[in-house]
Amino acid sequence: MYTVIQNVFLCASSFISSSVICPLNVDPTFDIIPSSLFAGHKIVLPPLPVDTGLKKIPDAAHPFKAPGPTDQRGPCPALNTLANHGYIPRTGIASFEQILNGTGEGFNMARDLAGFLAGFAMLARGNAFEDLLSIGGEDHRVPPLPGQIDGPGRPGGIAKHGRFEGDVSMTRQDAALGDDRHFQDSLFDQFLAYIGHFGDNSPVTGNYSLVNLKVMQEFKWERFLDDQSRDPKLSFHAGRIGSSYNEAAFILKFFANGTDETLSIPSLGSIFRNQTFAPNWWRRASPGDVALILATASDVLSAHLVQPGQNAPNLTYITDPPYVGPCNAAYFDLAVLNLPYTYTTLINHSTGLFAENVKTLLGVVAGAFNCTVIPPAGPVGT
Numbered sequence: 404m405y406t407v408i409q410n411v412f413l414c415a416s417s418f419i420s421s422s423v424i425c426p427l428n429v430d431p432t433f434d435i436i437p438s439s440l441f442a443g444h445k446i447v448l449p450p451l452p453v454d455t456g457l458k459k460i461p462d463a464a465h466p467f468k469a470p471g472p473t474d475q476r477g478p479c480p481a482l483n484t485l486a487n488h489g490y491i492p493r494t495g496i497a498s499f500e501q502i503l504n505g506t507g508e509g510f511n512m513a514r515d516l517a518g519f520l521a522g523f524a525m526l527a528r529g530n531a532f533e534d535l536l537s538i539g540g541e542d543h544r545v546p547p548l549p550g551q552i553d554g555p556g557r558p559g560g561i562a563k564h565g566r567f568e569g570d571v572s573m574t575r576q577d578a579a580l581g582d583d584r585h586f587q588d589s590l591f592d593q594f595l596a597y598i599g600h601f602g603d604n605s606p607v608t609g610n611y612s613l614v615n616l617k618v619m620q621e622f623k624w625e626r627f628l629d630d631q632s633r634d635p636k637l638s639f640h641a642g643r644i645g646s647s648y649n650e651a652a653f654i655l656k657f658f659a660n661g662t663d664e665t666l667s668i669p670s671l672g673s674i675f676r677n678q679t680f681a682p683n684w685w686r687r688a689s690p691g692d693v694a695l696i697l698a699t700a701s702d703v704l705s706a707h708l709v710q711p712g713q714n715a716p717n718l719t720y721i722t723d724p725p726y727v728g729p730c731n732a733a734y735f736d737l738a739v740l741n742l743p744y745t746y747t748t749l750i751n752h753s754t755g756l757f758a759e760n761v762k763t764l765l766g767v768v769a770g771a772f773n774c775t776v777i778p779p780a781g782p783v784g785t
Contacts, residue, residue, distance in 0.1 A: 444532075448503075448518070449504055458511075459684070460488075461509075464489075467680075470487060475539030477538045478562055478568050480574070481506070481509075481657065482561075488679070488680065490509040491505035499521050499764070506520070511686045511687045511689070512691055513691055514690075519768055519770075523764075527561075527567045531757065536558075538562075539562050541560055545560070566742075568583060571623075572647070573651065574675055577630050591676065594671075601615070601621055603615050603665075607667070612668045614659075616703065619651045622651075623648065635718055645733040654666070656687065664687075731774070738768050744780045750762050
């Protein structure tokens with residue numbers, strides 16, 4: 404079913420508002436930053452890991468420690484868990500390289516997938532000049548971008564709605580309906596009910612206690628129907644529909660115990676509710692890459708095909724017209740329509756560290772889609 408989600412990406416476009424394409428009138432000298440104000444940090448792809456096999460996680464060097472009052476946590480249970488075990492900084496303020504290394508060690512995530520997730524998050528909600536990203540919300544340890552390239556104030560972190568965080572999450576509310584950052588017990592209870600109805604049996608954890616493809620197909624469909632019926636601001640364009648179904652694929656392929664590739668309710672609850680690895684949990688036996696996640700997301704989506712679109716204020720779902728642009732609709736939506744157009748001004752008019760970092764990250768993001776880089780053209784400060 405790999406072609407299902409590809410067809411969604413290729414045959415659906417994102418809503419383009421009149422404010423998306425803006426005149427490129429930013430001062431090209433904003434990449435020249437006094438060293439007394441910001442040092443900057445060159446982003447470099449770290450070496451590929453050598454140890455990529457089955458491994459018990461966490462090891463003795465990464466015990467669980469509950470986050471402190473100033474530690475950032477956000478809407479991603481995987482990143483929260485990695486931070487609680489020190490696979491990425493426990494502060495929740497991480498660099499691009501730290502996220503690549505942490506997701507590789509903790510979950511055996513392949514470089515192309517980790518690079519896309521970390522690279523897009525850094526461009527969308529971090530500081531690519533300082534190479535700093537909050538896995539939660541805005542934080543004083545992540546300074547404003549040079550030259551107010553994405554508007555005044557500090558980056559919002561991945562918890563800020565839009566760009567990275569979006570609607571139809573499995574355990575967070577839509578932003579227009581409630582709390583889109585913190586774990587919601589009521590939604591997780593719904594998830595458990597679907598496992599109890601469609602799940603597989605286990606001699607260890609009992610009947611209907613294992614998450615399978617059918618559980619994901621039906622629960623994701625229910626989450627879409629529920630949000631579509633209640634959220635007048637629902638936004639589910641090509642990039643977000645891809646991310647939402649990739650979330651389901653990620654859970655199936657990265658949260659499962661690598662010893663038998665099963666995902667039990669106790670293991671699921673450990674990561675979602677407690678943000679820690681379950682006892683005797685082993686990461687997957689081989690790196691999980693973009694192709695694996697796309698194929699699995701296609702399988703989830705195939706049971707109830709959802710077209711990209713958005714709600715009108717009267718809760719009518721308006722599907723997007725067919726996409727006819729370059730590469731595919733998901734990449735164009737995420738990297739072109741969402742990232743600020745000022746990045747394009749920067750890379751076209753500057754050769755400084757900030758511009759080089761942005762070019763590096765744009766290349767990593769495009770590479771995950773097998774696309775050539777298309778310059779960002781999205782609004783500033785959203």
